[in-house]
Amino acid sequence: MSVESLLAQIDVLLAAKGLSDRKACLKAREINPAVGVDFIRDMRRRGHPPRSDKLAALAQVLEVSPASLVEVLEGQKKPLEPIHTTQIEVRGDVQAGVWREAIEWPAVEWYAITVPLDVAFAGLRRYGLIVKGDSMDKVFPDGSIVVVINLVDLGRMPQTGEIAVVVQRSKTSNEFEATVKAVQVLESGEIILWPQSTNPDFATPIRIKPGECDHDAGMPDVFIQALVVASYRPKPMVSF
Structure with a gap:
């Protein structure tokens, strides 16, 4: 025993x-x-x-x-392993369907959620964003919270199959717009950003050719800002 x-x-x-x-x-x-x-x-x-x-x-x-x-x-069943958790701040929302102005809420509106610790990203700063829209609803239904790490903290680019927060310079203002997409990296270096949607209106990928996004001032017009490392769905609901 x-x-x-x-x-x-x-x-x-x-x-x-x-x-x-x-x-x-x-x-x-x-x-x-x-x-x-x-x-x-x-x-x-x-x-x-x-x-x-x-x-x-x-x-x-x-x-x-x-x-x-x-x-x-009696040794017939292994004991449960404790789950180690931490808290992160939900800081804003991001549109999964189309490019939209990246929204970070005022700090007083941030709130904390508890998420499991992931040893693969130990010590890296994480935060949460609420996903709006249905272009990624196969993975993140509208209202899901994605847990992300900025690439500057991660120290690498996303790999094929991973999901990222992508940002572009607005064509009509000085603001930046953001979206969430699945990443495919081709051997040529081209990056294809795919929606994962049940909505046929969202089937066209965003293609980023090598060097195409370089900006004259040194800042690219389109860049991947963060890697999605987890997600959370508060109070799941169904429709009839």
Whole structure:
């Protein structure tokens, strides 16, 4: 029997419910008076397998089946690994359908969301943008939040199959416009930016030839600003 594995499972479940050892034991004691307030602490200290009736009471508090904890204890099931999270700021919105003025909200309107940590991008600054429109709805339905890293922080260009936030200089003003597209890099160096849409109106890609986007002043007229590394959909809805 592996009490260590059982305790690892219990720790994940306690963290998910925001309970301390003692508080969980007090709740379990209301179900089974035989559960002591130091039930979990004693398991940690002594390494002894718990009585099944006490474990069943704790399982009820943790909202899992007693059998699932017994399976971990007996080595029939691996314990859950804890998920490490962090908070990022949602700073604005971006149009997925067509070029539109890039919108970054005033700082007072930014808000935080909790997302999993990704070891592939450890230490890199990330932020969120709300996707508007349906040209990328196969991947990001309207209202999705994409988590992005600026290329200046990432230190590389997007690769084929990745998704990016693309910015161009407006043809009618001094502002910049942005969109979200899937990236395809050809052997020639040409970059093709594809929509991923159920809407047939969005089927034409944006083609960027090598050197085509260079600006006389040294700033390109079209450039990839950020890589999309994750997405989040608050309160998913369906239409009938």
